[in-house]
Amino acid sequence: MQSSILVLALASVVILSYFFNIISRKTKIPSVLWLLGTGMLVKYFDTYQLIPESVINKSVEILGIVGLIMIILEASLDLHLTRDRKMIIIRAFVSALIILLASSFGIAYLINYWLHEPFIKCLIYATPLSIVSSAIVIPSVQMLSQEKKEFIVYEASFSDILGILFFNYLIGANSDEPLTALIYMGEMLISVVLCIFVALLLIYLLGKIKLEIKFFLIFAVLIMLYAVGKIFHLPALLIILFFGLIINNRHLFSKFKWIDQHTPDAHTFKELEIQLKTITAETSFLVRTFFFILFGYSINVFKLMQQEVQIVGSIIVVILLVVRFIYLKYLNPKESPLPELFLMPRGLITVLLFYNIPPLFRLADFNNGILFFVILLTSSLMMIGLFTAGTKEIVEDVERNTNV
Secondary structure: OOHHHHHHHHHHHHHHHHHHHHHHHHHOOOHHHHHHHHHHHHHHHOOOOOOOHHHHHHHHHHHHHHHHHHHHHHHHOOOOOOHHHHHHHHHHHHHHHHHHHHHHHHHHHHHHHHHOOOHHHHHHHHHHHOOOOHHHHHHHOOOOOHHHHHHHHHHHHHHHHHHHHHHHHHOOOOOOOHHHHHHHHHHHHHHHHHHHHHHHHHHHHHHHOOOOOOHHHHHHHHHHHHHHHHHOOOOOHHHHHHHHHHHHOHHHOOOOHHHHHOOOOHHHHHHHHHHHHHHHHHHHHHHHHHHHHHHHHHOOHHHHOOHHHHHHHHHHHHHHHHHHHHHHHHHOOOOOOOOHHHOOOOOHHHHHHHHOOOHHHOOOOOOOHHHHHHHHHHHHHHHHHHHHHHHHHHHHHHHHHHHO
16 A cells, blocks of 8 residues: 555545534534444454454554553543532543453353352453543533532542452452452552652643643653563553543642642643643543554454344343443432433443453453444433433423523
8 A cells, every 4th residue: 555545544534534523513413423333344344354453452452551541641631629529520431340350250150150260260351341431431421410410420430440459459460269358459559659740740741741742751750660560560541540530630739838849830740731722632532532443354254143242242242231330320310310220331441351361260261242233232221321311301401591
């Protein structure tokens, strides 16, 4: 392929993704479905197999890692911690934790019953399927009320973070022993302190760098820290989490004199926050675009037609819906179960964690078509949820106008 044609194709994909975002707001069909569909369509007409499967898989994995970092950063930049938001943050955290654990164990029992494999392996496979994709759900909830929107943003962000930490714990050595859990919690506490220190150091450097080109330098450092942490099995994602939290919540650290003196002033901090949010959102958009296009290209449509994939995938989605309904209806009575019940898409993190399952824990008989099926079905359910949300908003507007 000529370089000029390749550049034209890449630019066309970005422009197409931008229009998909506009169409998504009008039709309430998530942009991820448009991107996946485009990738699948390109694969259908690509009779010459222009891109080798190994290149596609490696590209999806690399884009997934970068995308994961950007998702955590973008999510943490949306978490504004104040006293008036304390209850909604606590409810979202508890919701994400309980639904993640209940869904993981429910799906693990299903896989265990189906394949008769060791339960720990089944739980490792179930965990990625139990994580809500903030990359898909957060950009799609703009039409909800402010309280519901904040709840979904916090819940999806916590689901990402808790799901990754739980997955990393499960693939560690002897994760089924209680002592290992205590050691892991101890390591986490030490890591939290170190991560806060590193995050503060990065913010200090960000304030000192006078060159205009500095944010991608910080992104490169964050990616490097993640890669080093991955090599040494350290929770490097916490650095990214705390970096974003501190940027968005400087008021929490203003009471500490040393930190206040060695970080940019409030005005400079606000400018950095606005610029960082913009650049992070733009970069996330770019990474997500190519990730889902390539992921759609990698999907084997014929696997989706297999009876095993459709039956097992449907049961997994039913488990996710039942767990979510029980929690939202009976354990979180302040919230109506709609439309939140359907706002549980699986996406980038689910795929990335599947790629990162160590060979020791792989299930030879697990059909990867189930992964594709669950992602497509949960994204479709989110579309239904957004339609119900739109209808509800119209009814509320009519009632409000009638009362006036």
